[in-house]
Amino acid sequence: MDRFTGSPVHRCGHALADVPADFDTHEAYVLRAAFPCPHCTAETARRAGLKTRVFVNLQQLSPGMAAFVAEISEAGSELEDLLAAIGYGCRAKSTDELHPGTEVIEAAQGGVWRKEFWFATNADPRLVVALIQHIKLEVSWLTGYLPDGEQAVEFCAFPK
Ligand SMILES: [Zn+2]
Numbered sequence: 001m002d003r004f005t006g007s008p009v010h011r012c013g014h015a016l017a018d019v020p021a022d023f024d025t026h027e028a029y030v031l032r033a034a035f036p037c038p039h040c041t042a043e044t045a046r047r048a049g050l051k052t053r054v055f056v057n058l059q060q061l062s063p064g065m066a067a068f069v070a071e072i073s074e075a076g077s078e079l080e081d082l083l084a085a086i087g088y089g090c091r092a093k094s095t096d097e098l099h100p101g102t103e104v105i106e107a108a109q110g111g112v113w114r115k116e117f118w119f120a121t122n123a124d125p126r127l128v129v130a131l132i133q134h135i136k137l138e139v140s141w142l143t144g145y146l147p148d149g150e151q152a153v154e155f156c157a158f159p160k
Helices: 028-034 038-047 077-085 127-146
Strands: 053-062 065-073 089-091 112-120 154-157
Touching: 028 077, 038 077, 038 127, 053 112, 053 127, 065 127, 077 112, 112 127
Parallel strands: 053 154
Antiparallel strands: 053 065, 065 112, 089 112
16 A cells, blocks of 8 residues: 555556656656556557657757757647646647747647757757757656557657
């Protein structure tokens, strides 16, 4: 009975799921307990027939600024709540590297959950590498919440 021994649990009552090494510095490390566990979230999405997918890209967002961008399609309401809490917003799908989805729209209208990790195009490459590591860590943690797990993640591809 985790609730009585003080062990942290997810909102669904299951013990806090394992996370990748180094995740203890991520903004979602503590926050994730306020949401259902990865297994319950993935099961809910699976039962709803959702094919949740994650697309990670590099986009030019303004002169001198670029960003790594994650876009998540068919997230489902439970995962959407978690994504909103860690900085994702619902936007139109991006077309390609030069045409980011910036218009705010509802998921029901075909929107995707988008998060941007900005950097100056003349930034120190070490900063860019650190950003890549951060986004890889985040995506690898998120795979646990996806009905198709790692298979649902695509790098350098855009939502269809
Ligand atoms: Zn659970």
